[in-house]
Amino acid sequence: xxxxxxxxxxxxxxxxxxxxxxxxxxxxxxxxxxxxxxxxxxxxxxxxxxxxxxxxxxxxxxxxxxxxxxxxxxxxxxxxxxxxxxxxxxxxxxxxxxxxxxxxxxxxxxxxxxxxxxxxxxxxxxxxxxxxxxxxxxxxxxxxxxxxxxxxxxxxxxxxxxxxxxxxxxxxxxxxxxxxxxxxxxxxxxxxxxxxxxxxxxxxxxxxxxxxxxxxxxxxxxxxxxxxxxxxxxxxxxxxxxxxxxxxxxxxxxxxxxxxxxxxxxxxxxxxxxxxxxxxxxxxxxxxxxxxxxxxxxxxxxxxxxxxxxxxxxxxxxxxxxxxxxxxxxxxxxxxxxx
Amino acid sequence: xxxxxxxxxxxxxxxxxxxxxxxxxxxxxxxxxxxxxxxxxxxxxxxxxxxxxxxxxxxxxxxxxxxxxxxxxxxxxxxxxxxxxxxxxxxxxxxxxxxxxxxxxxxxxxxxxxxxxxxxxxxxxxxxxxxxxxxxxxxxxxxxxxxxxxxxxxxxxxxxxxxxxxxxxxxxxxxxxxxxxxxxxxxxxxxxxxxxxxxxxxxxxxxxxxxxxxxxxxxxxxxxxxxxxxxxxxxxxxxxxxxxxxxxxxxxxxxxxxxxxxxxxxxxxxxxxxxxxxxxxxxxxxxxxxxxxxxxxxxxxxxxxxxxxxxxxxxxxxxxxxxxxxxxxxxxxxxxxxxxxxxxxxxxxxxxxxxxxxxxxxxxxxxxxxxxxxxxxxxxxxxxxxxxxxxxxxxxxxxxxxxxxxx
Ligand SMILES: Cc1ncc(C[n+]2csc(CCOP(=O)(O)OP(=O)(O)O)c2C)c(N)n1
Ligand SMILES: [Mg+2]
Numbered sequence: 029x030x031x032x033x034x035x036x037x038x039x040x041x042x043x044x045x046x047x048x049x050x051x052x053x054x055x056x057x058x059x060x061x062x063x064x065x066x067x068x069x070x071x072x073x074x075x076x077x078x079x080x081x082x083x084x085x086x087x088x089x090x091x092x093x094x095x096x097x098x099x100x101x102x103x104x105x106x107x108x109x110x111x112x113x114x115x116x117x118x119x120x121x122x123x124x125x126x127x128x129x130x131x132x133x134x135x136x137x138x139x140x141x142x143x144x145x146x147x148x149x150x151x152x153x154x155x156x157x158x159x160x161x162x163x164x165x166x167x168x169x170x171x172x173x174x175x176x177x178x179x180x181x182x183x184x185x186x187x188x189x190x191x192x193x194x195x196x197x198x199x200x201x202x203x204x205x206x207x208x209x210x211x212x213x214x215x216x217x218x219x220x221x222x223x224x225x226x227x228x229x230x231x232x233x234x235x236x237x238x239x240x241x242x243x244x245x246x247x248x249x250x251x252x253x254x255x256x257x258x259x260x261x262x263x264x265x266x267x268x269x270x271x272x273x274x275x276x277x278x279x280x281x282x283x284x285x286x287x288x289x290x291x292x293x294x295x296x297x298x299x300x301x302x303x304x305x306x307x308x309x310x311x312x313x314x315x316x317x318x319x320x321x322x323x324x325x326x327x328x329x330x331x332x333x334x335x336x337x338x339x340x341x342x343x344x345x346x347x348x349x350x351x352x353x354x355x356x357x358x359x360x361x362x363x364x365x366x367x
Numbered sequence: 368x369x370x371x372x373x374x375x376x377x378x379x380x381x382x383x384x385x386x387x388x389x390x391x392x393x394x395x396x397x398x399x400x401x402x403x404x405x406x407x408x409x410x411x412x413x414x415x416x417x418x419x420x421x422x423x424x425x426x427x428x429x430x431x432x433x434x435x436x437x438x439x440x441x442x443x444x445x446x447x448x449x450x451x452x453x454x455x456x457x458x459x460x461x462x463x464x465x466x467x468x469x470x471x472x473x474x475x476x477x478x479x480x481x482x483x484x485x486x487x488x489x490x491x492x493x494x495x496x497x498x499x500x501x502x503x504x505x506x507x508x509x510x511x512x513x514x515x516x517x518x519x520x521x522x523x524x525x526x527x528x529x530x531x532x533x534x535x536x537x538x539x540x541x542x543x544x545x546x547x548x549x550x551x552x553x554x555x556x557x558x559x560x561x562x563x564x565x566x567x568x569x570x571x572x573x574x575x576x577x578x579x580x581x582x583x584x585x586x587x588x589x590x591x592x593x594x595x596x597x598x599x600x601x602x603x604x605x606x607x608x609x610x611x612x613x614x615x616x617x618x619x620x621x622x623x624x625x626x627x628x629x630x631x632x633x634x635x636x637x638x639x640x641x642x643x644x645x646x647x648x649x650x651x652x653x654x655x656x657x658x659x660x661x662x663x664x665x666x667x668x669x670x671x672x673x674x675x676x677x678x679x680x681x682x683x684x685x686x687x688x689x690x691x692x693x694x695x696x697x698x699x700x701x702x703x704x705x706x707x708x709x710x711x712x713x714x715x716x717x718x719x720x721x722x723x724x725x726x727x728x729x730x731x732x733x734x735x736x737x738x739x740x741x742x743x744x745x746x747x748x749x750x751x752x753x754x755x756x757x758x759x760x761x762x763x764x765x766x767x768x769x770x771x772x773x774x
Binding site: 072073075076077078080098099100101102104105128129130167168169170171172175308315337338339340342343344345347349350355356359 | 465514515533534535571574577602603609644675676732733737738747753761
């Protein structure tokens with residue numbers, strides 16, 4: 029039973045439904061576990077509770093306690109033992125409860141998970157997925173709203189992706205689990221309950237590819253994870269002002285798939301990169317650098333970035349001002365168009 | 368110390384299931400075993416006041432407490448419970464983003480908090496509202512964390528209460544280091560004037576590397592730190608058996624310092640044991656591990672639904688050991704307090720709750736300067752520039768006549 033049970037859409041395809049990203053992730057995990065008996069889920073509260081976001085809801089009931097492990101409370105332990113299990117050809121899918129709690133496991137991720145394949149010269153593939161609900165906008169206390177993806181993208185040996193809708197959540201998670209490389213899988217928690225179309229009979233696009241989420245011609249917005257929705261909303265609002273914005277969902281942060289971005293910028297001449305993460309030394313900084321290198325003669329305006337500020341994540345009453353929103357994106361659109 | 372054979376069944380090898388699906392509904396035998404496992408502290412439990420409110424003799428720990436002290440312990444527990452319930456309600460009404468209840472852990476916290484001397488330092492996790500109370504931090508100062516206006520507004524140095532720490536286990540190493548500093552500065556050696564540190568964490572936290580490392584550091588440097596573990600039986604949805612095969616207090620033995628399990632619902636026992644442990648530290652005989660055996664009577668937080676993973680019967684069993692009720696019965700039985708005392712505390716609780724609510728509702732949202740202030744000790748031109756950029760951007764909306772903050 030791979031398909032989630034929810035409202036059918038009217039689009040006609042037999043596998044098409046409208047589901048929340050949370051449901052799609054749950055269905056993707058379930059499909060991966062059914063397809064491969066070596067796939068196991070491990071983390072804090074993922075079993076009986078089904079995870080604090082219910083992404084693993086019902087999996088322990090159906091697959092048993094040896095395939096869905098309520099682990100002791102230690103992230104280094106979760107990642108480190110997942111590595112050991114991967115050495116015996118298990119495919120662990122680790123859940124980190126919130127973005128800010130991955131750091132006790134950072135050592136194992138950077139020192140072993142990222143490097144064992146290289147150190148063993150290919151003899152020890154690290155088929156481990158680390159799922160991290162990330163980003164803000166949910167009014168949470170400290171350490172529950174961070175966007176640490178750039179720290180992982182900076183580490184050679186790790187692959188880093190982020191989904192932005194139900195279909196990508198469903199497919200990308202299964203692709204990440206099937207990957208022979210370790211994948212850090214960032215889930216935009218504030219979008220967990222937003223619904224979008226999922227066709228489980230469709231053929232998914234490859235994992236490490238970006239995607240044009242909305243075609244346009246005036247300027248390009250490049251975003252990923254939670255900011256794709258924001259970028260699309262901004263594009264819809266800009267349409268009222270006669271601006272036809274293209275939105276690219278980066279999907280894969282390491283390796284980056286920038287060919288569609290270069291192609292887009294060559295057409296529009298203008299690029300704005302959007303992320304919740306602070307801009308300094310970030311994924312958006314990398315995209316910006318590469319675009320100016322590849323598309324220098326096509327650019328009509330400097331590449332702009334709309335990001336979180338270079339500060340710790342603030343108390344949540346400030347987050348509306350901290351996080352990029354529709355207005356800040358539109359403000360950047362005005363600025364690139366002023367050139 | 369008794370041998371492992373004397374342990375309640377929960378402390379034997381945990382039964383990580385055989386392959387295949389587990390049963391959704393526990394059997395009656397499992398329910399009973401579960402209740403026994405979580406509500407019995409075992410032979411080593413230090414208790415001075417029975418759940419029925421009777422003083423119990425203990426060979427190692429005694430406590431001389433007068434009528435006034437008994438009454439003030441009751442008052443403290445009652446007031447912090449009221450603060451806790453009011454804050455929980457404020458969350459339900461949308462005034463707080465989340466609340467982390469201490470319900471059921473009042474004796475563990477008031478006992479430990481009241482054992483501290485003014486010169487001592489406490490490192491809380493995120494549930495230690497009773498410790499904050501004992502350090503003289505006004506309950507209204509806790510609200511900002513949960514309302515989202517600050518990350519803790521009190522002065523840790525002035526109050527002897529470090530900021531709340533949410534990343535599980537982090538504070539234990541910080542506490543060990545602080546205690547090392549107390550020793551390096553010669554503050555240890557006199558049990559009257561010496562300094563000590565006390566660090567609070569949960570049963571789940573005992574699995575974290577940071578906590579184990581803090582035990583190592585404290586032991587190697589003879590640091591004057593009391594590791595105070597509130598074993599409230601649950602780490603969100605995971606029972607303590609998910610974290611350990613042995614009772615938590617026995618972990619200390621392996622690191623080379625004493626570990627004591629105290630009835631965490633018995634404020635007298637907690638006070639006596641913690642006082643002893645802090646004095647040991649002050650005198651240079653630290654560290655000490657205390658496991659306060661207690662129960663989280665509410666959900667993990669206001670975001671949690673505990674009915675998904677634990678039985679209502681368990682709560683009912685623990686209600687019979689309620690920390691406040693047991694002291695109340697004792698006060699009445701011994702004739703220490705009359706009805707007007709209890710009425711007075713109730714009235715004071717009402718006033719405190721009203722003040723808490725009023726302060727909460729009146730708390731101003733921080734301005735954009737809060738985002739950028741104090742990122743670094745030395746001024747950062749880059750952060751300053753981003754602050755100015757945001758102000759200029761917001762001014763653009765003001766010029767356009769859009770009310771600020773309502774874009
Ligand atoms: C490093 C880290 N991982 C995960 C979490 C999420 N989390 C918050 S509280 C908690 C359970 C803690 O249990 P315990 O230590 O027993 O303390 P209690 O909440 O019961 O007081 C978890 C898993 C966290 N805060 N920090
Ligand atoms: Mg606990």
